[in-house]
Amino acid sequence: MxxxxxxxxxxxxxxxxxxxxxxxxxxxxxxxxxxxxxxxxxxxxxxxxxxxxxxxxxxxxxxxxxxxxxxxxxxxxxxISANHIRFPDNLNNHAFQASLDQSIDGTHIRIQRPILYEKAYVNRKNYHSINVQAICDAGYKFLSVCGTKPGSCHDSSIFKGSAIGKKFESGFFGTSILLGDSGYSNTPFLFIPYNDPVEGYKIRFNRAHKSTRCTIERSFGILKKRFHVLHSEIRMSPTKVSWVIVACCVLHNLAIDLKMPLDDNWAVDGDDFHQEENMPELEIRPTxxxxxxxxxxxxxxxxxxxxxxxxxxxx
Known part of the structure; x- marks a missing residue:
């Protein structure tokens, strides 16, 4: 282990x-x-x-x-990631939706300086990375993972251009909703917290929103705790780093299904979760x-x- x-x-x-x-x-x-x-x-x-x-x-x-x-x-x-990272088939079942919390967020995976399109991979903290967007459920399993976008890409832009984002926009998932942070745009299918709330109901909404959305942060924390390679600099090409990211997410879901334990000695330091700012998008290398x-x-x-x-x- x-x-x-x-x-x-x-x-x-x-x-x-x-x-x-x-x-x-x-x-x-x-x-x-x-x-x-x-x-x-x-x-x-x-x-x-x-x-x-x-x-x-x-x-x-x-x-x-x-x-x-x-x-x-x-x-x-x-x-084989599509067999292990996917939205449930019965997502449109209203009874099922009531028991399913879906949260979306991004996390940066540090990489070595790439040869091609180097500036595109510089994130807001001035290091090279891949911005990984993921959606998880209340059980910390990943339902969707996009691990191909460079660090300069904004979370909201990644979601809008993704296949899962287009499905939500077209109404494919019915009345299902996602919970995201203020880095995303508020839509009928993606709820974000109120900015500087004063009214009581807005404060209560933000409190409930935060307690529910924290599942995605915990999912990233578990992922990086189990696979420490994602917490350090990966010295590979961006394409191969994307393979490693998706592979670790597949193994993360398998570990949950197989009931693999976590050891406190595997913990990593630092805060991996932060709100992204709007950044210009540059041309990226296709994967x-x-x-x-x-x-x-x-x-x-x-x-x-x-x-x-x-x-x-x-x-």
Missing amino acids: TTFRFDRPSIEYITALIADILPRRKTKARRNLLPLDMVLIALQFYATGTFQTVVGNVLRYSQASVSRSIAAVSLSLSL GTITQKEAALRRLGNTKRDRVASKTFPR
Whole structure:
């Protein structure tokens, strides 16, 4: 649990979910790199946030094998994210809505200085990041995650341009509502608190709003507590960082379903939640479609050394 954040049966379950997607690889020592090995490498990286060479030394694999394993597992988990991060099918059921609190917010994940579109990734605190927008329920499970936008993007703009935001705007979810902070615009489907309330009913509304919306902040806190890599600077390209973010969110939901405990010794310092200010949006690098992601995963299993030994990627 300390090293991987999951027990043995859970790790085997996670491996089974993506084993058919992972590319087959061999190390330089001609030793087979099994799907379980790749999952263990990635889980330790997510849990500790240590440099990949340290992870490789612990699990006795080369830095190159560790790097490719982390990328392959992260991309594989992101490809199956729709099965584990999704809105309930019965969201339009009024009885169900009464028991479901949906909160939306964003959190910044620090990244190393990117080569392309560097200015776009500088956030309001003047460091490079990806602005992750998520929606959660009262049980701290993520219902929607967008982890591709650079740090300069404003929360409200991310929501308006997202697929889930367009569904809410079109009335796809009926009378369902979201609770957000003042960084969002007040709409019939997204409620934000009153600014400087004086009347009693507004004060009471803000108090109830805050106590309910704090679930998204706690969800981010649990996510970063379990996967410390999201609390440190991720030294990868923005595209691969996006894979890691979504992969950790998938594992977060799985950990809740599998009833994995949290250890107080995993706590992180600092306040990860803050209100965003309006910032200009710059051009960003596209992260690619599902087909392009699958092609990238195939490339991870087809280097010059092992093209002959690699198996066909399942469609």
